[in-house]
Amino acid sequence: MQSTLSPATALAPETTRPVDEHVVKTYARSQEVFVDGCGAHVRTAEGRVYLDFLGGIAVSALGHAHPRLVxxxxxxxxxxxxxxxxxxxxxxxxxxxxxxxxxxxxxxxxxxxxxxxxxxxxxxxxxxxxxxxxxxxxxxxxxxxxxxxxxxxxxxxxxxxxxxxxxxxxxxxxxxxxxxxxxxxxxxxxxxxxxxxxxxxxxxxxxxxxxxxxxxxxxxxxxxxxxxxxxxxxxxxxxxxxxxxxxxxxxxxxxxxxxxxxxxxxxxxxxxxxxxxxxxxxxxxxxxxxxxxxxxxxxxxxxxxxxxxxxRGLMRAVEERGAQLKRGLEALQARHPEIVELRGRGLIQGVRLARGAEELQRALYKNGLLANRTGGDTIRLLPPFVVGEGDVSQALDIFARSLAEALAS
Ligand SMILES: Cc1ncc(COP(=O)(O)O)c(C=O)c1O
Incomplete structure (x- = not known):
């Protein structure tokens, strides 16, 4: 699916304020305030676009604003x-x-x-x-x-x-x-x-x-x-x-x-x-x-x-994009011994690191890729099933750049 976002809509400042005064503190939330999305992309109130490889924790299989679903x-x-x-x-x-x-x-x-x-x-x-x-x-x-x-x-x-x-x-x-x-x-x-x-x-x-x-x-x-x-x-x-x-x-x-x-x-x-x-x-x-x-x-x-x-071929797409993701991560692992294990299959994959997982998660956010960390040392990737070939390539580029930054820090 084409991931094209329409021009950002201006929001009142109070809508974008990253505080939770009246919300029970069950989550340590990030600072981003997401307001819209399309396909595998989500956008913040400030207009910053992220590639969403967290998918609302394995939820948004059809991505964001899927036309048939809408x-x-x-x-x-x-x-x-x-x-x-x-x-x-x-x-x-x-x-x-x-x-x-x-x-x-x-x-x-x-x-x-x-x-x-x-x-x-x-x-x-x-x-x-x-x-x-x-x-x-x-x-x-x-x-x-x-x-x-x-x-x-x-x-x-x-x-x-x-x-x-x-x-x-x-x-x-x-x-x-x-x-x-x-x-x-x-x-x-x-x-x-x-x-x-x-x-x-x-x-x-x-x-x-x-x-x-x-x-x-x-x-x-x-x-x-x-x-x-x-x-x-x-x-x-x-x-x-x-x-x-x-x-x-x-x-x-x-x-x-x-x-x-x-x-x-x-x-x-x-x-x-x-x-x-x-x-x-x-x-x-x-x-x-x-x-x-x-x-x-x-x-x-x-x-x-x-x-x-x-x-409509979504299951087949999961296999193809999952294989592309795995190949890219394997190539990265061959260059970085700090990647001790690749886990999962299809569009649930984990990258276990000997060191630097926390720094890598921060670098991924900074560079525009949403993903989270589980089990302490593993970055988990859960992209939407509608993720495109170009999206996966872009995610792998961001991952490689962020890993280099995290290991150097
Ligand atoms: C394997 C598994 N089972 C159950 C749950 C609980 O699901 P929910 O948060 O929708 O209650 C989760 C949530 O992460 C999960 O990963």
């Missing part, structure tokens, strides 16, 4: 924004059917965020065990480094103490095992007998850490053998970002539940808990719910995203 949303806003889940609207079944085809899973619960999708997965797992006559199987097993969200349940299976400690006690009986260690997983499943094992096929917040395909297949086999529900949290890596709709599908694995969110509605809040057939009837009326989830506006946006992905 048109569909304008149309939908004028027709129907909200009805509640007590009623149907034309997009409920259409989006659910598409997702069933894309995931290989049977039934969708529509939520508003990744954390909420994971809450549904955890609740469903416990109820399913109860229905099997195993009410004692209430524990959850997760992976070290895993991140699943900030609500009490999702936070309880998130590994990092820094997110959990101040809010304890959380949901009890959560345990973690080391990623890629089949023996440790087998032992934990046998001894803990959890309701579910929740894991990300690529751990985004842990520094874009890939799990091996052998591990994904072994986990599938072990969960089946021990009667444990296998939940793949695909909130960050899913929805086509790796070049297949689900990242886990590249290992040939179908989980019992997959959770989705971030890019699925082109930037509108939406999460999905996708459930395999044997478990699809576990939740019944009254068991779970949401006022806003699956509303007409978010699902209309999701439909545009899924059409772009399936019928």
């Amino acid at each position: 048109e569909a949303l304008r149309d939908q806003v004028g027709k129907l924004i909200h009805t509640s889940n007590l009623h149907r609207h034309p997009y409920t079944e259409e989006v659910a059917t598409r997702l069933a085809r894309l995931t290989g899973l049977e039934a969708m619960f529509f939520a508003n965020s990744g954390a909420e999708a994971n809450e549904c997965a955890l609740k469903l797992s416990r109820k399913w065990q109860r229905l099997q006559g195993r009410p004692e199987r209430t524990n959850f097993l997760a992976l070290e480094g895993g991140f699943h969200g900030r609500t009490m349940g999702a936070l309880s299976v998130t590994h990092s103490k820094k997110y959990r400690e101040a809010f304890e006690p959380l949901v009890p009986c959560c345990a973690w095992v080391a990623p890629n260690d089949v023996g440790a997983l087998e032992q934990a499943l046998e001894s803990i007998r959890p309701a579910a094992f929740i894991m990300e096929p690529i751990q985004g917040e842990a520094g874009v850490r890939d799990l091996s395909h052998d591990y994904l297949r072994a986990a599938r086999e072990l969960c089946t053998r021990t009667g444990t529900l296998l939940v793949h949290d695909e909130v960050q890596a899913g929805c086509g970002r790796t070049g297949s709709f689900l990242a886990g599908a590249q290992a040939g694995v179908v989980p019992d539940i997959a959770t989705l969110a971030k890019p699925i509605a082109g930037g509108l809040p939406m999460g999905v808990c996708a459930v395999a057939k044997p478990f699809a009837d576990t939740l019944q009326p009254g068991d779970h719910g949401t006022t806003f989830g699956g509303g007409p506006l978010a699902l209309r946006a999701a439909l545009v995203f899924l059409e772009e992905l399936e019928e």
Whole structure:
């Protein structure tokens, strides 16, 4: 897509003031105040244009101001924004059917965020065990480094103490095992007998850490053998970002539940808990719910995203641009031994550095490339799926220049 921004609109100074006097201080925000964007570019109130390889933290798959999305949303806003889940609207079944085809899973619960999708997965797992006559199987097993969200349940299976400690006690009986260690997983499943094992096929917040395909297949086999529900949290890596709709599908694995969110509605809040057939009837009326989830506006946006992905070649574009990005980063790594590891695939990639990650992040911002740092030492790149060949080349140039600056400082 052509990334051309219209002339900047003048804004009142108070709109551009970078202070948050009346906002809860949950984020250490940057100084930039973004006001508009187009394709893979965003612009600040002062008219500074950035190449957006953060994508609102893996959200803006269609980039900014995508013409089909804008048109569909304008149309939908004028027709129907909200009805509640007590009623149907034309997009409920259409989006659910598409997702069933894309995931290989049977039934969708529509939520508003990744954390909420994971809450549904955890609740469903416990109820399913109860229905099997195993009410004692209430524990959850997760992976070290895993991140699943900030609500009490999702936070309880998130590994990092820094997110959990101040809010304890959380949901009890959560345990973690080391990623890629089949023996440790087998032992934990046998001894803990959890309701579910929740894991990300690529751990985004842990520094874009890939799990091996052998591990994904072994986990599938072990969960089946021990009667444990296998939940793949695909909130960050899913929805086509790796070049297949689900990242886990590249290992040939179908989980019992997959959770989705971030890019699925082109930037509108939406999460999905996708459930395999044997478990699809576990939740019944009254068991779970949401006022806003699956509303007409978010699902209309999701439909545009899924059409772009399936019928307009967006998935193929992810593969091509992902390969271009990887080639460029490999060339950079060959010149810079400070790059100790390249991680991820498609349009979720991480560059792990022996030193200078913080300085590099600052230099990237200064030079006009938005990206962030995860796991302390890894720069994470999450460009929109509509990113162009020229955008990727430009990002690689900025990355090379910024790396040289960061290492020299
Ligand atoms: C893998 C994963 N799961 C869950 C979440 C939580 O999603 P949300 O912030 O939409 O609640 C995130 C957010 O970064 C995530 O990366």
